[in-house]
Amino acid sequence: MMLTIKDLHARVEDKIILKGLNLTVKPGEVHAIMGPNGAGKSTLGYVMSGRDGYELVSGSIEMNGEDLMEMDIEERAQQGLFLAFQYPVEIPGVSNMEFMKESVNAIRKARGEEALTAAEFLKIAKEACKQVNLPLDFLKRGVNEGFSGGEKKRNEIMQLILLKPKLVILDESDSGLDIDALKVVADGVNSQRDGKRSFIVVTHYQRLLDFIEPDYVHILADGKIVKSGGPELAKEVESTGYAWLGKPEEAGA
Amino acid sequence: MSEQIEKAIARKYDAGFVSEIESDTFPPGLDEDVIRRISEMKNEPEWMLEWRLQAFRSWLKMKEPDWAHLGYERIDYQSISYYSAPKSMKDKPKSLDEVDPELIRTYEKLGIPLHEQKMLAGVAVDAVFDSVSVVTTFRAKLEEAGVIFCPISEAIQKYPELVKKYLGSVVPRSDNFFAALNCAVFTDGSFVYIPKGVRCPMELSTYFRINELNTGQFERTLIIADEGSHVSYLEGCTAPQRDENQLHAAVVELVALDDAEIKYSTVQNWYPGDENGKGGIYNFVTKRGIAHKNSKISWTQVETGSAITWKYPSCILKGDNSVGEFYSVALTRGRQQADTGTKMIHLGKNTKSTIVSKGISAGNSSNAYRGLVKMGPGADGARNHTECDSLLIGDKCAAHTFPYIESSNPSAIVEHEATTSKVSDDQMFLCKQRGLDAEKAVSMIVNGFCKEVFKELPMEFAVEAGKLLEISLEGSVG
Ligand SMILES: Nc1ncnc2c1ncn2[C@@H]1O[C@H](COP(=O)(O)OP(=O)(O)OP(=O)(O)O)[C@@H](O)[C@H]1O
Ligand SMILES: [Mg+2]
Numbered sequence: 001m002m003l004t005i006k007d008l009h010a011r012v013e014d015k016i017i018l019k020g021l022n023l024t025v026k027p028g029e030v031h032a033i034m035g036p037n038g039a040g041k042s043t044l045g046y047v048m049s050g051r052d053g054y055e056l057v058s059g060s061i062e063m064n065g066e067d068l069m070e071m072d073i074e075e076r077a078q079q080g081l082f083l084a085f086q087y088p089v090e091i092p093g094v095s096n097m098e099f100m101k102e103s104v105n106a107i108r109k110a111r112g113e114e115a116l117t118a119a120e121f122l123k124i125a126k127e128a129c130k131q132v133n134l135p136l137d138f139l140k141r142g143v144n145e146g147f148s149g150g151e152k153k154r155n156e157i158m159q160l161i162l163l164k165p166k167l168v169i170l171d172e173s174d175s176g177l178d179i180d181a182l183k184v185v186a187d188g189v190n191s192q193r194d195g196k197r198s199f200i201v202v203t204h205y206q207r208l209l210d211f212i213e214p215d216y217v218h219i220l221a222d223g224k225i226v227k228s229g230g231p232e233l234a235k236e237v238e239s240t241g242y243a244w245l246g247k248p249e250e251a252g253a
Numbered sequence: 254m255s256e257q258i259e260k261a262i263a264r265k266y267d268a269g270f271v272s273e274i275e276s277d278t279f280p281p282g283l284d285e286d287v288i289r290r291i292s293e294m295k296n297e298p299e300w301m302l303e304w305r306l307q308a309f310r311s312w313l314k315m316k317e318p319d320w321a322h323l324g325y326e327r328i329d330y331q332s333i334s335y336y337s338a339p340k341s342m343k344d345k346p347k348s349l350d351e352v353d354p355e356l357i358r359t360y361e362k363l364g365i366p367l368h369e370q371k372m373l374a375g376v377a378v379d380a381v382f383d384s385v386s387v388v389t390t391f392r393a394k395l396e397e398a399g400v401i402f403c404p405i406s407e408a409i410q411k412y413p414e415l416v417k418k419y420l421g422s423v424v425p426r427s428d429n430f431f432a433a434l435n436c437a438v439f440t441d442g443s444f445v446y447i448p449k450g451v452r453c454p455m456e457l458s459t460y461f462r463i464n465e466l467n468t469g470q471f472e473r474t475l476i477i478a479d480e481g482s483h484v485s486y487l488e489g490c491t492a493p494q495r496d497e498n499q500l501h502a503a504v505v506e507l508v509a510l511d512d513a514e515i516k517y518s519t520v521q522n523w524y525p526g527d528e529n530g531k532g533g534i535y536n537f538v539t540k541r542g543i544a545h546k547n548s549k550i551s552w553t554q555v556e557t558g559s560a561i562t563w564k565y566p567s568c569i570l571k572g573d574n575s576v577g578e579f580y581s582v583a584l585t586r587g588r589q590q591a592d593t594g595t596k597m598i599h600l601g602k603n604t605k606s607t608i609v610s611k612g613i614s615a616g617n618s619s620n621a622y623r624g625l626v627k628m629g630p631g632a633d634g635a636r637n638h639t640e641c642d643s644l645l646i647g648d649k650c651a652a653h654t655f656p657y658i659e660s661s662n663p664s665a666i667v668e669h670e671a672t673t674s675k676v677s678d679d680q681m682f683l684c685k686q687r688g689l690d691a692e693k694a695v696s697m698i699v700n701g702f703c704k705e706v707f708k709e710l711p712m713e714f715a716v717e718a719g720k721l722l723e724i725s726l727e728g729s730v731g
Contacts, residue, residue: 052678073682073685073686074685074690077685077687083686088683089677089679089682091683091684091698093701093704094697094698099697102693103687106687106689106693142701143683159687163687
């Protein structure tokens, strides 16, 4: 099993956000997660990746049979967990190229592979850059420094392509994208679907799922998965919203 | 996360070893006799002794400055030894073969090979050990170009006219407390003269090393770039790890005549003391250049060492169209304190200055930028641009900015930008999520912050400076 989450309870500060979440993902599967604002979707990604301040209260998360909660953030990344951020942060002065080269080599090292030379890396970086339709000078620019919202999202996908992770969480990689960029992001993601790599796609909109076809769709509300189904569930949400969940004031409270 | 960042920057000082070298060292204490003996040891002409004594007499009347944002116990100037020289240097070696091998090993350990065949291509080195210059490399090649690069003690003997004309012409003897002390007791340093129209064929560099216990190091550097000439000069500094504080009070004077250009870079890595603030170098330095017509003086500094740094490399932009630049990275950690910055004194028309200061504070350290931009009445059309950025690592450190602007010319333009940022948890999280450990993440973020300054350093040293920052930030991550 790629991912097994059992009865996950997690808190941020003093507030319990995830309240008994279960999810299993097999290799090669794509799971979409939808749900109202504040439901805990980003929190799930943060807890999985080990962000400080996001604390496990009870339950378990295993990736490829290993307990994720026992690992440091970087160890989880080295084991193949990748999170594409909802709000990518800037690192001024550190070139995208340098950042990604260090990342790729840190992960290669953890896998016992040799570091790529500057020339080798440059070659694959250029390809990835073209693939997400960013001009090559984005490799030289500071990480996310002055990038537009859409460019930041495409930059995340470029990192995904370069890092070759096993399990990918895309946190609203479609928000703020124009329709062409949406296609670029979706194509980028689809190019990484190889039957083994698994994806958790967090989104509010059906239109992304037109391009990245999910195997399953889950509705996350108030810290739990309240409904699961096939792609048709996303279409249902698109037309009816979340009113059927009831008590909307509590969902985001 | 901040705790982890702090652990990631625990200290480690690679240059902290002590060399076993026999030395002639004066007993601690300072009076006119000591100065006479220094002058005698150096076989100096009468005028030089007189110059020193006058400086000493004015020093006696001066008060140690206390306006800087620094806290330290007052220095007992009578407890310091003012002269120390390796014994084997007594009859000055004629060539490297005659230099004590232990000395050469010391420099090799520091990564500064003095054998020319092993040297970085294209860099001439003057090595100053405690109070004396040990060796200057590539002299023949420089002489061919007419460039003089030698210990200042030698210049006093060989080129008295140049020394008399320029020594003290930029930093007057009574300029400030530490400069006056330096004038009285300086023992060695480097002297550079670039003749008219000559582009110095290689980088010049001086490595300073304090070895002896309880010795002060008071070096003196004088660089004269004659009309239309060009030189790039770099100094590096290290000292052993000792529990006692040691005093370093240098004076550097730069003279850029019409159309000349001097680029002066410093990588300062004196021993900073331990994490509780025990030991370390007190670095009280006066650096100043005078820029004549159409000339340019550029200071670049990377300051990572010293318990206390008090240093304001300055430019007097006297000639019309002259240019002054100051690029600085100052990193403080543990209990280090730095009060550093620059003064840009615009006197000529259309003079321009640029100040880029990057202060990085970590641990319990304190890092202050202090800068003065002065526009004289004759500075028509003069411009200054100052950018002053502070980066905080953790939340026990402090950054301060003290910009002073004095303008007596309405046509002059002064711009000042300042920012303070933190190595944020978000940035650390992004780096780690991409597989990087905390140390690598911090050093990458800090290096990125310093990029604008590093690109001003000569190539070889930019790499060195980046590594130095990385080592300075190295430690265990919990
Ligand atoms: N650091 C924090 N301190 C306090 N509350 C927090 C913190 N981080 C998240 N929360 C709260 O946790 C809840 C879940 O947030 P989360 O970001 O996971 O929602 P989401 O489902 O991703 O929403 P959106 O669709 O708007 O992105 C929200 O109510 C949010 O305010
Ligand atoms: Mg979210």
